[in-house]
Amino acid sequence: MTRSPDTTGNAVARLADRLSELAGAAVVLERPSDPSHGDYATNVALRTAPQHKQPPRELAADLAARAAELEEIERAEVAGPGFLNLWVTTEWLVRALAEIGADYGAGAPEQAQKIQVELISANPAGPLTVGSARNGAYGDSVARVLAYAGHEVEREYYFNDAGRQVDLFRASVEARRRGDELPEGGYQGEYIDELARVEGDPVARMLEEIRREIAEFRIPVDTWRHQGEIEKHVAEVLPKLDTFEAEGTIWARTSAYEDDKDRPLVRSSDGSYLYFAADVAYVRDKLERGFDRAIYVLGADHHGYVGRLKAAAAMLGYDPERIEVLIYQLVHIVEGGETKKISKRRGDVVFLHELIAKIGIDAARWYLVSRGHDQPIDIDVDLAADRTQKNPVYYVQYAHARIAGILRNVEGDSAGETPTDLASEERDLIKRLLEFPLVVAESAERRAPHAIPIYAIRLADDFHRFYHEHRVVGSETEAFRLTLARATQSIIARALDLIGVEAPERM
């Protein structure tokens, strides 16, 4: 809505600005799906007709006449109920292509924010699961996109290493070592057996294991926080809260701050902290570190957290808007046509390292981030395992590798004339490249990185079509086509990087 993409380096946005001046209203340029509707189209006449009290087609005709005068515009036509269809000139497309540099689409938002993205934060009671993998793939991509959009981003991981679950986890390993019965509701599985066979604190081992897996999954976590550390500051925070005592417990009156109910903080009998106490201290810890915004990435099974976290911020006197909770739907595992109920405690869970072993990091990251975060994901492990050849990630990577192949064939200075006429494949490809800044801006604003792989598929599609029809090296417009190929390669690489996927030179 208030989106203002960086118009200086974005030819489409500049064109929209010029048209906006002519129209006296904000013009949004779309790429029509039907090529007979022009290179770009706008519905501005339809939207502004009521306030002008004029028929939309009349307004559109008026705007068409003036738009046709612009040097960028080859042709302007009114169509349908009042759409304005525009054809741009070849010169404009060639110039726009030439502007595409290494950081094309990188934002410089008028107000860059300091943003923290807290991701995964799984219990160190076992290796990361595919659920954690989605959290990481999604959260890290949001972080990458926000950073590319111009924000200052830090990634943080919070270890719940002081709660009942880790105690239970330790007890489970120790029971296994002694050959005793598992504690009630204890953890089991092969990894528990392995931990039991070696000396040392299993929690410490899991902390190291998780850090290793996260690095392998290409998530550059900047800071690590431990629940034990945060709890040391609970005593400082409690006096700032709106509390009351009942039933042997000190409660936070979060219901007065738009939470569903009040939350227990401290068990009066022994003074032990309940989980929400650490939550509150952690909220303060985050906001006092100077982040304009603290983003939590949580699975749908934690969506009840939204209210209490914002309430915690409000109760401490912070603007609750600084707390943003991103909820992603859960990942289910389908095996043999049946959805598995997964439980880390029971041990019937699919771990991230198993998923990586089966389909690789690139496919895993692509797969986990290429669906909307509001969409549940069913991973059919059998399908994911043998579908690798057909995974769209390879289709996109292949386009990148193909371009690398072309560039290896270039010898010396490239020559050739500037084209005065473009083939449809060239026009389509350039227009696709010019979409990238808007895709990134929207993706950042909506916390929706899944738009990136979708765009990457279309871009690869346009490139493969171009490649099939036209030669680059040795063509009459070699220099121009090399520019086109390089720009395509650069944007594919950037798009893949934004979702943590590699862009290979050869395949």
Place this chain on the structure above:
RNA sequence: GCGCCUGUAGCUCAGUGGACAGAGCGGCGGCCUUCUAAGCCGCGGGUCGGAGGUUCGAAUCCUCCCAGGCGCACCA
């Protein structure tokens, strides 16, 4: 019961007010003496869960209903 999310092609999913609803996979049929055929082209395929409503215009916004997932712990 209450809250959040979802329901679009055989399957997996895009599409948060605009022009006949798109892609991949699967199915069928074509294209390699030329920069990578992990590619390209073509053909089939949909009452956008259902019913009302708002709007010049609805897959998209509102209401109700149906179906599924997840919550509603002194677990995390």
